[in-house]
Amino acid sequence: MTSLTLFTPAGALAKAENLKRAARRLGQLGFDVTVDADALARHQRFAGDDATRLAALHRVADAAPSVALATRGGYGMTRLLDQIDWDRVARSIEHGTRWVGYSDLTALQNGLIARKKGLSMWAGPLACDDFGRSEADGGVDEVTRDCFLEAMSGALEAVGFRAPTAEFDGLEVRGRLWGGNLTVLCSLLGTPHWPKVKGGVLFLEDINEHPYRVERMLLQLQQAGVIDAQAAVLLGDFSGAAKSPLDRGYGIKDAVGALRSRTRTPVLTGLPFGHIRTKVCLPVGATVEMFVQGREAILGWQSDARLAHHHAHDHDHAHH
Amino acid sequence: MTSLTLFTPAGALAKAENLKRAARRLGQLGFDVTVDADALARHQRFAGDDATRLAALHRVADAAPSVALATRGGYGMTRLLDQIDWDRVARSIEHGTRWVGYSDLTALQNGLIARKKGLSMWAGPLACDDFGRSEADGGVDEVTRDCFLEAMSGALEAVGFRAPTAEFDGLEVRGRLWGGNLTVLCSLLGTPHWPKVKGGVLFLEDINEHPYRVERMLLQLQQAGVIDAQAAVLLGDFSGAAKSPLDRGYGIKDAVGALRSRTRTPVLTGLPFGHIRTKVCLPVGATVEMFVQGREAILGWQSDARLAHHHAHDHDHAHH
Numbered sequence: 262m263t264s265l266t267l268f269t270p271a272g273a274l275a276k277a278e279n280l281k282r283a284a285r286r287l288g289q290l291g292f293d294v295t296v297d298a299d300a301l302a303r304h305q306r307f308a309g310d311d312a313t314r315l316a317a318l319h320r321v322a323d324a325a326p327s328v329a330l331a332t333r334g335g336y337g338m339t340r341l342l343d344q345i346d347w348d349r350v351a352r353s354i355e356h357g358t359r360w361v362g363y364s365d366l367t368a369l370q371n372g373l374i375a376r377k378k379g380l381s382m383w384a385g386p387l388a389c390d391d392f393g394r395s396e397a398d399g400g401v402d403e404v405t406r407d408c409f410l411e412a413m414s415g416a417l418e419a420v421g422f423r424a425p426t427a428e429f430d431g432l433e434v435r436g437r438l439w440g441g442n443l444t445v446l447c448s449l450l451g452t453p454h455w456p457k458v459k460g461g462v463l464f465l466e467d468i469n470e471h472p473y474r475v476e477r478m479l480l481q482l483q484q485a486g487v488i489d490a491q492a493a494v495l496l497g498d499f500s501g502a503a504k505s506p507l508d509r510g511y512g513i514k515d516a517v518g519a520l521r522s523r524t525r526t527p528v529l530t531g532l533p534f535g536h537i538r539t540k541v542c543l544p545v546g547a548t549v550e551m552f553v554q555g556r557e558a559i560l561g562w563q564s565d566a567r568l569a570h571h572h573a574h575d576h577d578h579a580h581h
Numbered sequence: 582m583t584s585l586t587l588f589t590p591a592g593a594l595a596k597a598e599n600l601k602r603a604a605r606r607l608g609q610l611g612f613d614v615t616v617d618a619d620a621l622a623r624h625q626r627f628a629g630d631d632a633t634r635l636a637a638l639h640r641v642a643d644a645a646p647s648v649a650l651a652t653r654g655g656y657g658m659t660r661l662l663d664q665i666d667w668d669r670v671a672r673s674i675e676h677g678t679r680w681v682g683y684s685d686l687t688a689l690q691n692g693l694i695a696r697k698k699g700l701s702m703w704a705g706p707l708a709c710d711d712f713g714r715s716e717a718d719g720g721v722d723e724v725t726r727d728c729f730l731e732a733m734s735g736a737l738e739a740v741g742f743r744a745p746t747a748e749f750d751g752l753e754v755r756g757r758l759w760g761g762n763l764t765v766l767c768s769l770l771g772t773p774h775w776p777k778v779k780g781g782v783l784f785l786e787d788i789n790e791h792p793y794r795v796e797r798m799l800l801q802l803q804q805a806g807v808i809d810a811q812a813a814v815l816l817g818d819f820s821g822a823a824k825s826p827l828d829r830g831y832g833i834k835d836a837v838g839a840l841r842s843r844t845r846t847p848v849l850t851g852l853p854f855g856h857i858r859t860k861v862c863l864p865v866g867a868t869v870e871m872f873v874q875g876r877e878a879i880l881g882w883q884s885d886a887r888l889a890h891h892h893a894h895d896h897d898h899a900h901h
Contacts (some may be wrong), residue, residue: 267773268679273829275827303829305828305829305831305835306793306825306827306828306829306831306832307831309750316609335827336793336794336796336797339797339800339804340800342804343804343843375654422821425896446769447767447768448797448800448801449801450770450771450801450805451770451775451801451804451805452804452805453804454804455771471658473626473867474656476656477656477659477768478768480659480660480768481659481768481769481770481771481772484659484662484771484772484773484774485770485771485772487771505626507592507593507595507626507655508625508626509593509623509625509626510625511626511627513854515625519660523663572740
């Protein structure tokens with residue numbers, strides 16, 4: 262059985278119920294589930310004070326389960342970044358741990374890339390948000406679940422999505438996948454936790470941010486030289502913000518347009534990722550290839566299974 | 582009479598009424614008021630498209646009135662930063678123009694510091710927000726008005742404020758004053774518009790940002806080495822954000838505490854500046870001195886009057 266640990270690195274859980282439900286469902290999906298001792302800890306809005314949450318993170322790293330799945334995001338990771346023992350985290354990944362989450366976990370995932378080349382974590386579901394909802398609240402999204410299961414088995418090697426137009430027909434790019442939540446990512450700019458990725462594939466999503474705020478952050482990345490240095494930018498979901506009568510038609514399309522008018526880097530939309538029910542799993546830090554045919558985009562990478570095959574192959578050669 | 586031009590560099594004005602009222606009141610205060618031709622322009626949420634607003638900015642710079650007062654903030658300055666002719670703006674200041682505003686104007690004020698040492702603009706009121714309110718909506722704040730009049734006359738050479746405690750009693754610092762709106766300032770990090778001020782006095786304010794978001798930005802500045810490099814940090818108003826039951830007591834004091842625990846730079850609170858009725862005028866880019874006695878802080882600088890006196894004095898010496 263695949264070991265899976267649930268831990269809470271940032272915001273406190275409002276109630277234990279969703280965590281219990283997520284643990285039960287993940288158990289039914291075949292995981293041997295462990296709930297970290299401080300998964301329900303509380304200190305103000307945080308899941309325990311900084312020392313508590315840092316200790317939990319290191320404890321999970323040392324235990325090196327097959328899957329380290331965060332229960333929720335919120336805010337709290339950037340408080341810990343300066344103190345994380347990245348070698349311990351890296352060792353867990355080398356031992357096979359797949360770290361999974363999104364939103365505030367963007368800080369952990371990109372902080373890792375800033376230091377450890379060639380290692381990756383998974384942008385994917387959060388236990389309470391994606392596996393903890395009651396049936397009345399929508400239950401578990403099947404696509405999210407199936408993609409997660411495939412990724413955690415090591416077999417997932419590509420995800421596909423449909424762009425709104427065929428304008429990027431024929432596009433082929435290759436580079437390191439990085440990014441995640443736009444606000445959290447931008448909060449790393451200028452710090453030692455910023456991954457200086459060139460020629461990468463940058464994916465971005467956000468929630469409850471007005472299009473003008475999304476645009477301001479996208480323009481910051483462009484003015485900082487980040488966008489122009491990428492092979493491609495993939496935009497996921499940017500919903501949830503209340504419109505204002507002052508907008509007079511200005512919306513997320515205009516924010517994307519403002520970015521596109523300032524860069525030659527292809528900026529694709531439609532990536533099924535973000536604070537939405539249906540989300541894919543993406544290997545943050547891994548080298549990916551993207552092909553677009555018409556409106557269909559395929560984002561692929563070497564799965565663990567394929568890597569294992571290659572290693573075996575190399576081994577054969579070594580003995581010839 | 583002192584010439585004063587009203588212009589709209591970012592967000593569109595919702596209605597002409599507040600602009601007319603501000604122009605009338607500023608006239609009554611003794612200014613010879615000109616309203617820029619595009620002060621009421623509209624393009625989506627902006628006061629005209631980027632070319633229109635950029636042209637307005639350059640037109641005001643070329644006209645070089647005594648006072649160039651923005652009508653409102655909103656969002657839009659960072660769209661223009663790459664295209665501003667900073668030499669034209671600098672020439673207007675050398676000719677005596679005092680540029681005034683806050684909020685989105687933070688981008689203009691700090692973008693200037695990034696390029697032109699020794700020049701300053703004024704963090705101070707916005708025409709519609711501070712001089713355009715109907716009497717029913719509160720009218721004009723007397724302190725804001727009087728401080729503005731003194732600053733625009735060239736006589737203002739200090740502002741005082743009371744800190745909540747006497748913990749900084751005896752503090753004396755000297756450095757370049759910079760900063761403004763926290764979100765707007767952070768949106769310059771990593772770009773060519775970021776002023777790399779060392780040993781400065783950094784002032785910050787924001788509105789409608791939850792304390793955890795304020796904290797995330799403060800920690801970003803700290804992690805980027807910005808806070809530690811300053812002589813002092815002065816915090817203005819940070820109100821307007823809705824509290825959440827998830828906060829469990831966490832608030833702006835905790836955000837400030839999180840910053841203080843990570844830096845030896847004095848972080849003072851209580852600066853009367855921000856998106857509030859009563860606000861002082863501050864010379865962004867100028868060298869300031871701050872003295873604290875008990876809870877009373879005095880932030881002073883060389884006024885134009887004093888500078889003029891010094892110049893005259895130098896001149897006398899030259900003839901001895």
